[in-house]
Amino acid sequence: MSFTDEAQSDVPLLSEKHSGIPPFLLEKARKAKVSVFETRTKPKATRNRLPVIPHGIEEQVFVDALGELGKQLGVENVERNDKPLTDGWYMEHPNTHDLMAVVDEEELVPSAMVYPGSTEEVQQVVLWANKYHIPIFPISMGRNLGYGGAAPRVRGSVLVDLGRRMNKILDISAQDYTCLVEPGVSFFALYEAVKEKGYDHLWVDVPDVGGGSIIGNTVDRGVGYTPYGDHWACHSGLEVVLPTGEVIRTGMGALPGNNTWQTFPYGFGPYSDGIFSQSNFGIVTKMGMTLMPNPGGYESFMYTFQKEEDLDQVIEIIRPLRIGNILENVAQLRHVTQSIAVIGRPRSDFYKGDGTIPADVVHSIVSNFPMGDHSWIYYGMSYGPKHIRQYKLDIIDAEFKKVPGARRIDPATLPADEYFWARDRIAAGVPDIQELRWVNWMPNGAHIAFSPVSPIRGADATRLFELARRRHDQFGIDLFPAFCVGLREMHLIVELVYDRADPRKRRDVLDCLRHLVDDAAACGYGEYRTHLVLMDQVAGTYSWNDGALLKFHEKLKDALDPNGIMAPGRCGIWPKQYRGRGWEMTKTSGENTQGDGVAPPSQ
Known part of the structure; x- marks a missing residue:
C-alpha cells in the first residue's frame, strides 16, 4: 500500500477487526487519521538491517524452528518481520516496530510475529522458545504508544501477539458487576459489549484513548478517570502461562469450580498477582475485572x-x-x-x-x-x-x-x-x-x-x-x-x-x-x-540497600525462567544469560540497544 493509499484507506470497525473503532466514533477517527497524515513527511522506511535473527541462533536453525512452530499454530499465524516497516497510526498500529521510535526504528524490532489463539497455543509457543532458546516478547495489542508500543526490548525476539486471535469477552456478570477477558479485548470492545447487552447499570472505566487492551493496560498499571481509575486495584484473578510452560490461575481462580474468580482477588496463601504486573515472569491470558455501577447521574x-x-x-x-x-x-x-x-x-x-x-x-x-x-x-x-x-x-x-x-x-x-x-x-x-x-x-x-x-x-x-x-x-x-x-x-x-x-x-x-x-x-x-x-535507568533508581529489590527480581527471574526466554530486559529485569554483557541502556549507551551477545545454554 502506498503512502497516499494508506492515508486514504478507511478506519477498520470493531465488527471487522479486534482492534477496530466502535461505529459511534468512526467519523471522529476518520478526522483524526486525516490530521495525522497531514503532518507526516517521513518517507516509508526501507530495511537496511535484514535479516533479523535472534541472538545466538543461526539463521537456518531459526528458519527451521519457525517452520516447526507454523505446523503447530498454522503457517498463517507465524510471520517473518522482513518487509518494509509501515508506521500506520493509532487505529492501525504496527506490531513490527515502535511506531513512536525514540531510537533508530530498526533497533527495537522482532525477528517474527506469532499469533496464538488459545492458552494452549501460548503454552506451545513458550515450550518452543525454551527448546531453541529463542527470546519471546508477549504483547496484548501493542498500543502502549509512548512507552515502546509493540517493540521488544531485545532485537530479534519473536513477538507473541495475543490480540489478533485471543480477543474474547468470556463473561460479563450483570449481577456481580464483573467481567472476564482475554488480552485482545479493548476498552472499545468491552464498552460496546456492555451496551449491546443492555446493561445500562454497568460502567467501564476507560483511559484517555480507548483502543488499548484491558489486560495490557492493567498489568502495566495504567489508569482511567472514574472512581474505578486504578485498574490494577480493580482486577481480580489472572490466568498465566509461566516461562517454562506451566499454566496457573491466581486468587479464587485456582479453586476448581469456583464461582468467585472475578469477585474476590486474594484467594488463599501468598498473593502472587503482583509479580505478573510490570514484569517478565509470565504471559497473562485471562483476567477478571470489576465494573463500576452507574452512579445515577454525573456532572x-x-x-x-x-x-x-x-x-x-x-x-x-x-x-x-x-x-x-x-x-x-x-x-x-x-x-x-x-x-x-x-x-x-x-x-x-x-x-x-x-x-x-x-x-x-x-x-x-x-x-x-x-x-x-x-x-x-x-x-x-x-x-x-x-x-x-x-x-x-x-x-x-x-x-x-x-x-x-x-x-x-x-x-x-x-x-x-x-x-x-x-x-x-x-x-x-x-x-x-x-x-x-x-x-x-x-x-x-x-x-x-x-x-x-x-x-x-x-x-x-x-x-x-x-x-x-x-x-x-x-x-x-x-x-x-x-x-x-x-x-x-x-x-x-x-x-x-x-x-x-x-x-x-x-x-x-x-x-x-x-x-x-x-x-x-x-x-x-x-x-x-x-x-x-x-x-x-529507572529500575536503577530504585536502589535502596545496594539494589536489593532488583536482586530479588533477578532471583525470581532465574527461578521462573531458567532459559531466559521471556521478554528479557523488560522493566530492567535481565535473565542471567544477559547479565554482565552490556545490555543495559544508560546515559552513556547512546542509541545502541544491543549488548555483547548471550551466554550459551551450557553456562
Missing part, C-alpha cells in the same frame, strides 16, 4: 487558574478534597500549553521560532479560546443524584475560589468539539479517541512520557514542574505537564512530543528524559512506568 466541571505560581495552592486545596472523596475521580490538572496542543494543530500554526514557545505567545493564543486565558485547568466530575452532586460541587467551588482569579467555566459556553467534552465522556466511562491530537504538534508526531509519582503536596508539584521546565528549556522542548491525582498520590505525566523522523530531535528528547529521571530520583521521586529504552 463534569472545569476550573481555570490564572498564574503558574497558583500550582502550590491549587494542589494543597485538591489534597483533602481528593482524600475525602469530594473530588471523586482520577481527574487532571493540565498546563496551558496542552490546552493549545490538544486542538490538534501543528506548532508552526502558532509559532515558528526556535526553542520553547514563549509564555507571552501561549497566553496570547489561549486568550482567544472559549475558556479564556489561564495557566492551569482542572477537569473533574461529580457523581450521583443531583442533590448529592450539588452538595459536593458547592464545597469544591468554595475551595477553588480561594485562589485569586479562579473561574468555573460554564459548559454551556463551550462548542461541541471543545476538549472538555472528551474529558466529560471519559469520566463517564465512554471511550474516546480525541486525546492524542496533541501529537500533531510536531511533524511526524511522536511522544514519550516522563511519569514520576509524588504525594499530593503543593511543594512537590512545584518542585517537579520547575525541574521539568528547566530541562525542557535546556533542550528546547515544549512542556506539556498534567497532574493526575489519585487518592493519596499524584502522577505527573509530562509528554515530550517530537519529530520521530529527525535524529537530532529524537536524541534531544532522550537526553532530556535521561536527565529528568535522574533529577527526579535525586529529589525522591520515582517513575511509575517508562519507555523500553529507559527501563534499565
Whole structure:
C-alpha cells in the first residue's frame, strides 16, 4: 500500500477487526487519521538491517524452528518481520516496530510475529522458545504508544501477539458487576459489549484513548478517570502461562469450580498477582475485572487558574478534597500549553521560532479560546443524584475560589468539539479517541512520557514542574505537564512530543528524559512506568540497600525462567544469560540497544 493509499484507506470497525473503532466514533477517527497524515513527511522506511535473527541462533536453525512452530499454530499465524516497516497510526498500529521510535526504528524490532489463539497455543509457543532458546516478547495489542508500543526490548525476539486471535469477552456478570477477558479485548470492545447487552447499570472505566487492551493496560498499571481509575486495584484473578510452560490461575481462580474468580482477588496463601504486573515472569491470558455501577447521574466541571505560581495552592486545596472523596475521580490538572496542543494543530500554526514557545505567545493564543486565558485547568466530575452532586460541587467551588482569579467555566459556553467534552465522556466511562491530537504538534508526531509519582503536596508539584521546565528549556522542548491525582498520590505525566523522523530531535528528547529521571530520583521521586529504552535507568533508581529489590527480581527471574526466554530486559529485569554483557541502556549507551551477545545454554 502506498503512502497516499494508506492515508486514504478507511478506519477498520470493531465488527471487522479486534482492534477496530466502535461505529459511534468512526467519523471522529476518520478526522483524526486525516490530521495525522497531514503532518507526516517521513518517507516509508526501507530495511537496511535484514535479516533479523535472534541472538545466538543461526539463521537456518531459526528458519527451521519457525517452520516447526507454523505446523503447530498454522503457517498463517507465524510471520517473518522482513518487509518494509509501515508506521500506520493509532487505529492501525504496527506490531513490527515502535511506531513512536525514540531510537533508530530498526533497533527495537522482532525477528517474527506469532499469533496464538488459545492458552494452549501460548503454552506451545513458550515450550518452543525454551527448546531453541529463542527470546519471546508477549504483547496484548501493542498500543502502549509512548512507552515502546509493540517493540521488544531485545532485537530479534519473536513477538507473541495475543490480540489478533485471543480477543474474547468470556463473561460479563450483570449481577456481580464483573467481567472476564482475554488480552485482545479493548476498552472499545468491552464498552460496546456492555451496551449491546443492555446493561445500562454497568460502567467501564476507560483511559484517555480507548483502543488499548484491558489486560495490557492493567498489568502495566495504567489508569482511567472514574472512581474505578486504578485498574490494577480493580482486577481480580489472572490466568498465566509461566516461562517454562506451566499454566496457573491466581486468587479464587485456582479453586476448581469456583464461582468467585472475578469477585474476590486474594484467594488463599501468598498473593502472587503482583509479580505478573510490570514484569517478565509470565504471559497473562485471562483476567477478571470489576465494573463500576452507574452512579445515577454525573456532572463534569472545569476550573481555570490564572498564574503558574497558583500550582502550590491549587494542589494543597485538591489534597483533602481528593482524600475525602469530594473530588471523586482520577481527574487532571493540565498546563496551558496542552490546552493549545490538544486542538490538534501543528506548532508552526502558532509559532515558528526556535526553542520553547514563549509564555507571552501561549497566553496570547489561549486568550482567544472559549475558556479564556489561564495557566492551569482542572477537569473533574461529580457523581450521583443531583442533590448529592450539588452538595459536593458547592464545597469544591468554595475551595477553588480561594485562589485569586479562579473561574468555573460554564459548559454551556463551550462548542461541541471543545476538549472538555472528551474529558466529560471519559469520566463517564465512554471511550474516546480525541486525546492524542496533541501529537500533531510536531511533524511526524511522536511522544514519550516522563511519569514520576509524588504525594499530593503543593511543594512537590512545584518542585517537579520547575525541574521539568528547566530541562525542557535546556533542550528546547515544549512542556506539556498534567497532574493526575489519585487518592493519596499524584502522577505527573509530562509528554515530550517530537519529530520521530529527525535524529537530532529524537536524541534531544532522550537526553532530556535521561536527565529528568535522574533529577527526579535525586529529589525522591520515582517513575511509575517508562519507555523500553529507559527501563534499565529507572529500575536503577530504585536502589535502596545496594539494589536489593532488583536482586530479588533477578532471583525470581532465574527461578521462573531458567532459559531466559521471556521478554528479557523488560522493566530492567535481565535473565542471567544477559547479565554482565552490556545490555543495559544508560546515559552513556547512546542509541545502541544491543549488548555483547548471550551466554550459551551450557553456562
